[in-house]
Amino acid sequence: MSHNHSHSHSHDTKNIKTAFFLNLVFTIIEIIGGIMTNSVAIMSDAVHDLGDSLSLGLAWYFQNYSKKKRSPSFSYGYGRFSLLGAIINSVVLVVGSIFIFIEAIPRLVNPQQPETQGMMILAVLGVVFNGAAVLRLKKGSSVNERVVSLHLLEDVLGWIAVLIGSIVMHFFDIPIIDPILSLGIALFILVNVYKNLKQTIQIVMQGVPDDTNVKEVERRLLAYPEIEDVHDIHIWSMDGEYNIMTAHLVVKNKEKLLELEPLKKKIREDLEELHVEHATLEFESVHENCDVID
Incomplete structure (x- = not known):
């Protein structure tokens, strides 16, 4: 990839x-x-x-x-x-x-x-x-x-x-x-x-940047019909201007995991509007076991 x-x-x-x-x-x-x-x-x-x-x-x-x-x-x-x-x-x-x-x-x-x-x-x-x-x-x-x-x-x-x-x-x-x-x-x-x-x-201390709202990012991601759930969101800033995010996105249809390129592109464009310049997105199926650290 x-x-x-x-x-x-x-x-x-x-x-x-x-x-x-x-x-x-x-x-x-x-x-x-x-x-x-x-x-x-x-x-x-x-x-x-x-x-x-x-x-x-x-x-x-x-x-x-x-x-x-x-x-x-x-x-x-x-x-x-x-x-x-x-x-x-x-x-x-x-x-x-x-x-x-x-x-x-x-x-x-x-x-x-x-x-x-x-x-x-x-x-x-x-x-x-x-x-x-x-x-x-x-x-x-x-x-x-x-x-x-x-x-x-x-x-x-x-x-x-x-x-x-x-x-x-x-x-x-x-x-x-x-x-x-x-x-x-x-x-x-x-x-x-x-x-x-x-x-x-x-x-x-890697606090969430002032110009970014985690709840708003989560709401925007859950608005996609392909996405069932969002968890393990982390947003921080490199230097006060360049913001970075990682998140796990649960996809409703397992087969859809093969067709995610356009969805990822659209999500990244959406996130840029919310002041996130760099996003790492991990997609999972609904039944996948995901171990995350709280």
Whole structure:
């Protein structure tokens, strides 16, 4: 029996590569600028952008790495390596956020006036650099590019907040705005890290993907007149985008087992609508004894 599995992954990394270099160059400018302006808000956003640069760099590296063909060691291919990037990135952002809290909390008690003109210039540069990266990634079609684009759009909004804060501090003596902004950015980072880690752990633990419903898959399979029963359904995701399923399908008529090619094709098309890209289906007759592990 021949199996024709077509895996259509987008490997266009050009947009991610451009966004990575834009982000990295700006992060270096930002770290220097944060020290020169004495602003913890700028430094906290530098940590955020460093995390973004790392995330983009790892996405670029692992997207290239996932081009490797499946091997005896990795029979499903290398797609899951992208999750390593997400975990490393999360650890870096948590450490960075702790550093921000250590720096910013004493300044709530004893605020220091930052150099507001430098902050304004950096904020404008932040909007320009991150905005350019967003526009670049918007041209991409992959889910990876869209997610990173949304993340960088959040950065643009963060820089608009820093710009407004620096303008207010320039005209009014309210230096406490700086540590308040930095703590807000740090909390925002930690909330996003929690969401990303939760999703990553769900994939690593082979949980059912959020966009797939086991009951709906079962209902759709039982709608076929040839199928008597469905059991031992397992659905998991390789990397958050590519979902895999195995299932045992009991066929009503034993003779029908010889005529299953069109049925399998139709079932796989149906399952693709339910976000299952790869399905392994085992057909059985009604009286066949099937030992499955619950």
